[in-house]
Amino acid sequence: MTVLSEWRKQGGKENIQALVDALPFAKFLDIRIDRKGNEITTILPFRDELVGNIALPAIHGGAIGSFLEITSVIQLLLLTDLERLPKTIDISVDFLRSGRPKETYGRAIVTRQGRRVASVRAEIWQEEKARPIAAAHGQYLLTPG
Numbered sequence: 001m002t003v004l005s006e007w008r009k010q011g012g013k014e015n016i017q018a019l020v021d022a023l024p025f026a027k028f029l030d031i032r033i034d035r036k037g038n039e040i041t042t043i044l045p046f047r048d049e050l051v052g053n054i055a056l057p058a059i060h061g062g063a064i065g066s067f068l069e070i071t072s073v074i075q076l077l078l079l080t081d082l083e084r085l086p087k088t089i090d091i092s093v094d095f096l097r098s099g100r101p102k103e104t105y106g107r108a109i110v111t112r113q114g115r116r117v118a119s120v121r122a123e124i125w126q127e128e129k130a131r132p133i134a135a136a137h138g139q140y141l142l143t144p145g
Helices: 004-009 010-022 024-029 061-077
Strands: 031-038 040-046 051-055 087-095 106-111 117-125 135-139
Touching: 004 010, 010 024, 010 031, 010 061, 010 117, 024 061, 051 061, 061 087, 061 106, 061 117, 087 117
Parallel strands: none
Antiparallel strands: 031 040, 040 106, 087 135, 106 117, 117 135
């Protein structure tokens, strides 16, 4: 049984947090979802284990990139009926500011969706949405349901 089929049994799109909790790395990062209709905001709670640069301190770039990618995939799953998780074809991350030791928020927009490939833009921020700390552009391989 796949992660997506198990998620559908637990309520599917009505219970997006169950899907996030079923993804091992998303669970490790303790990502939370705030959903309002078809719009979701992902939340990355701060933990000391996420610090990559202890001198600043700043959140590790790998955690930031992973958070952006998970945010993108979750938005895709909310808008589609896929059999499998989307596979990342390519992702480009722009690190704009240091991620301070604070809660971080993310949103993604599907900019183009075809039958087999989708393009997604994601941004994450901490205190002000207008001042993102990182952004990503990704292409994902889709498997229709």
